[in-house]
Amino acid sequence: MPAPKLLLVEDDAPLAELLEYRFSAEGYAVRATANGDDALLYAAEDPPDLVILDWMIEGTSGIEVCRRLRRREETAHVPIIMLTARGAEDDRVRGLETGADDYLTKPFSPRELLARVAAVLRRVRPALAGETLSVGDMTLDPVAFRVERGGAPLHLGPTEYRLLKYLMEHPKRVFSRAQLLEAAWDNADEISERTVDVHIRRLRQAIEVAGRDDPIRTVRSAGYALEPVR
Amino acid sequence: MPAPKLLLVEDDAPLAELLEYRFSAEGYAVRATANGDDALLYAAEDPPDLVILDWMIEGTSGIEVCRRLRRREETAHVPIIMLTARGAEDDRVRGLETGADDYLTKPFSPRELLARVAAVLRRVRPALAGETLSVGDMTLDPVAFRVERGGAPLHLGPTEYRLLKYLMEHPKRVFSRAQLLEAAWDNADEISERTVDVHIRRLRQAIEVAGRDDPIRTVRSAGYALEPVR
């Protein structure tokens, strides 16, 4: 999962520094500027995943930056969170109408901004916000029914998919065949436990990639577990 | 354009009544309740397009309602706007972390709530706000009922149109036949799920263009999804 790229546009230096620090610590890739024109430049050359934009900044005004970002094809759908010092409702409504996705009124707590950013990203790019399962070099998107290993898409049958999903939900944990049957089949009681072996084998060869270890660990007389592999 | 369905959960009776009136006047289909358990019931039997949720309500608490909505497959992606008491930052952060999409602090003006609802809907389901949808090389204009692929107009039947519109609102996401029936038919319960297959086929041949891939992906034993194709 790549670090979400943030563009922070804030001309209050101490606040900007604080936010940059906090967001970096949370695993975001932050690019900061105090200037509206620079912001447009940065956004054009490397579109970020989200923009945090102060309403009152040097150079081009916040609302104008917002409008121009929306006008450009590459940045039209980048979510924008506005920071405003004014509590005036008119400004907030106008901000939303201009195309901001969200706003926060100063003063605010960094913690709340963090939560907001996470919420917006979760909505816009689910893959960035943990709606996808990720274990080692593998990712599974339960919404799109997509599985990848090292970026390359894999093809699994329905049963292998359910099996892998369950294993990825509890990595490193060992499950008995009975537990796996219960989890990935809906008529578990009618099915032989040996069948699990077969599907584990099919899963193994479906996720097989040259030069990489088998992430599925066999535990003799106990069951199977999924280990993170990089 | 169908009226967006709102579920309003608010136990302050005068406020609830006011909001119900205002939103109805704006063309929304509003269902209101003061009770968290009823809200879950309503949401289960007929998933709304958006939920307005007071944090402090009778019965199951707001945060719990939010969590349960997120847990259910059918309502996991319904946007939620929560209403909190002034200054309760903890509630706001927890709400956003639980999966609320937005919040408003009491007291607020109905006008601002209207703007927020419109903003969230525009973001989540642009078609409800009359914006043209765009996925890969296809565009759909919900106002003009026009569909194009690579600039060339397509001819779809009514059912194919509704089906495609729903798929384009959530690209890459896999929908079960039941979900598609629910979304594109108005008497979904009287209709065989196999019928979806047939309309998917008709949709496929309607959007077929020589030299371009089929954007509709079949996911065995799960459903269908629309993939962006250029």
Added chain:
DNA sequence: GCGCCGCTGTCTTGCGCGTGTCATCAATCC
């Protein structure tokens, strides 16, 4: 009213892939 045509839902057929079981071989344990 009559006939035409487009849309829709269901059914049938055909095919391919996924699935469960078994027999056999390999590995591990005691």
Added chain:
DNA sequence: GGATTGATGACACGCGCAAGACAGCGGCGC
């Protein structure tokens, strides 16, 4: 070495989807 447990390959069955056909229905023009 014998016994137990897992891995592998083969195979037959059936489920799930695609495609074609068709009848019912409603709108529309004449």
